[in-house]
Every structure is written in C-alpha cells, then in structure tokens.
Amino acid sequence: MNKAHSFRLKGTLLLGVLLIVCAAFEAFAENWEEIKGDHFIVYYTRSRTFGKEALRKAEEYYDKIANDLGYARRDKFWNWDDRVKIYIYPSEKAYLDYVKSMGYAEWSVGFADYCKKEIVSYHHGKGFLDAILPHELTHLLFRxxxxxxxxxxxIDEGVAQWQEKGRLKEVNKELRREFKNHSPIPMERMMSLNIAVITNEFIVDLYYLQAVSMVDFMITRYGSEKFVYFCRQLRDGKRIDNALKFTYPTMIRTTEDLEREWLEYLQVD
Ligand SMILES: [Zn+2]
Known part of the structure; x- marks a missing residue:
C-alpha cells in the first residue's frame, strides 16, 4: 500500500506508500479507458495525457527497479496477457470508496494487489508519478x-519506500528526532503487525519510517545481493533469525543484532 504520511518535512507533505494486499474484489465499475504498453495496461477515466505519462514512467521504473533488485530475468515477464494493470481513479473519494468497501484503513493513497497484479490509486499528479507508482511497482516486482x-x-514496505524518489533523504533525520521522545517499535512487533488494519497514524508513520530505514541499513551496509538472498531464505521457510545467521554469519545473527546494529547506524544513543 501507499501511505500518505501525516508528518511534514520542510513544509512538504510527504507521500509514503502503503499496502500490498491480495483482495477478492474487482475494481468498481467506472467508464475505464485503456492504454496498452509492453508490460502495463493503464486504466483511467479523467485524462489520457496523464494516463500516457503514467505508462511511460511505469516502463521506465520497471527497468530501473528490476535492475536495483538484481532481478535478471526481467525481459521474460509481464508481457501480453501477463501485463500489470494500473487503475487510476478520478478522485481520492472514488479511490477511498473502493478501499473502504474492502475493509482497509483509510489512510492509504494507493495499493498493489499481487494476486491480481494490479496497482490501484487515483489521479493526483507528481505524488502518483514519483512516489506511488514506483512504490507499488516495487511491491509487485519484489513479490x-x-x-x-x-x-x-x-520488509515489503521498506523495499517499496526505498524506491520512492527523495524518500530516504529525510527518513533517518526524522527517526532521530522521533527517538528523542519515543522508543522504536520493537522488532517483535514490527514482525507481527498487519499495518493495513492499523488506524493509529502515529504508529503507521513510525512503522513506515523504521521499515525503510532498516532496509536501507541492510542494503547500504551489506549490499542488495545479500539482501535479496536473505529474503529468499525467508521465502524458503527459514525463520528470521536463521535467515539472518545464514546470510550474514559474522555480522547479524539474530533480530536483536539487527536492531542494535541498525540503531548504531542511525547513531541513536
Ligand atoms: Zn507499500
């Protein structure tokens, strides 16, 4: 999903992004028009120009993000019938009506559905093109x-935010500020929280900040190859401590190590 973070930095309302879901709902019936590309089909009702721009950016991100994730076989997927569908609702209200009907909290500005290979958001300019689109696209590629x-x-939300333009720059600064007054969300809670149903926006913001900061720490310190390898250990059923030990044997052997090393990286005393 894509979360509209409620904190402000330098007077700008940051768009974070929320949610990855697997929903059993169809997009609400609108009079959808479509534009087809190599790997995407964009559905829109309001502006063909914006729809075209969304398609152009999506194809551009597709290459960049797959490359950043070290995903080498990207030329073979998401073609033809397998194309990802991008739904751009005409307004926030139309989008939120759809989100509400699915039972999710109402703080999101976009989401990715990995079962149906869909990205769903609404028409709102640069925020969509620079933050939501790469975020949701990363969710789908990562999955x-x-x-x-x-x-x-x-981990999903961390990786997705890691691809938003300009997001990382302020995150660690913001966290250092937050940690003067609040403790971090403990690792155990980070592991079990289903953020899609949490309505306390402070917790949601902190969760998103910690998620991207920890992923940034793991990738910056030890490289994206190791990070993807670690995720694959999880995919294959290893518990997190085992996956850490297996991937970072001399550096991070437990979630406590991860939390401690990350906080040191953040220079929090
Ligand atoms: Zn997300």
Whole structure:
C-alpha cells in the first residue's frame, strides 16, 4: 500500500506508500479507458495525457527497479496477457470508496494487489508519478522475485519506500528526532503487525519510517545481493533469525543484532 504520511518535512507533505494486499474484489465499475504498453495496461477515466505519462514512467521504473533488485530475468515477464494493470481513479473519494468497501484503513493513497497484479490509486499528479507508482511497482516486482510466502510486511514496505524518489533523504533525520521522545517499535512487533488494519497514524508513520530505514541499513551496509538472498531464505521457510545467521554469519545473527546494529547506524544513543 501507499501511505500518505501525516508528518511534514520542510513544509512538504510527504507521500509514503502503503499496502500490498491480495483482495477478492474487482475494481468498481467506472467508464475505464485503456492504454496498452509492453508490460502495463493503464486504466483511467479523467485524462489520457496523464494516463500516457503514467505508462511511460511505469516502463521506465520497471527497468530501473528490476535492475536495483538484481532481478535478471526481467525481459521474460509481464508481457501480453501477463501485463500489470494500473487503475487510476478520478478522485481520492472514488479511490477511498473502493478501499473502504474492502475493509482497509483509510489512510492509504494507493495499493498493489499481487494476486491480481494490479496497482490501484487515483489521479493526483507528481505524488502518483514519483512516489506511488514506483512504490507499488516495487511491491509487485519484489513479490515476483522472492515469492509471496513468509516475507514480513515491514520488509515489503521498506523495499517499496526505498524506491520512492527523495524518500530516504529525510527518513533517518526524522527517526532521530522521533527517538528523542519515543522508543522504536520493537522488532517483535514490527514482525507481527498487519499495518493495513492499523488506524493509529502515529504508529503507521513510525512503522513506515523504521521499515525503510532498516532496509536501507541492510542494503547500504551489506549490499542488495545479500539482501535479496536473505529474503529468499525467508521465502524458503527459514525463520528470521536463521535467515539472518545464514546470510550474514559474522555480522547479524539474530533480530536483536539487527536492531542494535541498525540503531548504531542511525547513531541513536
Ligand atoms: Zn507499500
């Protein structure tokens, strides 16, 4: 999913992104028009120009994100009948009516459905093109790459935010500020929280910040290859401590190590 983070940095309302789901619902009937590309079909009702721009950006992100994730066989997937569908609702209200009908909390601005290979959001300019689109696209690519089982949601949300333009720059600063007054959400809670149904926006914001910061720590410190390898250990059924020990044998052997090393990286005392 894509979360509209409620905190403000330098006077700008940051768009985070929320949710990856597997929903049993069809998109509400609108008078959808469509534009087809190599790997995507964009559905829109409001502006063909915006729909075209969304398609152009999606194809561009597709290459970049697959590359960043080390996903080498990308030329063979999401073609023809397997194309990802991108639904752009005409307004926030129309989008939220759909989200509400599925029983999700109402703080999202977009979501990715990995069962139906769909991205769903609404018409709102740069926020959609620069943040929501790469975020939701990363969810789908990441799931394609590491599978749909056993990946804790914070890793999903961390990886997805990691691809949003400009998101990382302020995250660690924001966390250092938050941790002067609040403790971090403990690892155990990060592991079990289903953020899609949490309505406390402070917790949601902190969760998203911690998620991207921890993923950034793991990738910056030890590389994306190791990180994907770690995710694949989870996919194959290893518990998180075992997956850490297996991937980072001399560096991070437990979730406590991960939390401690990450906080040191953040330079929180
Ligand atoms: Zn997300």
């Amino acid at each position: 394609d790459y590491v599978g749909t089982k056993n990946i804790p949601m914070w």
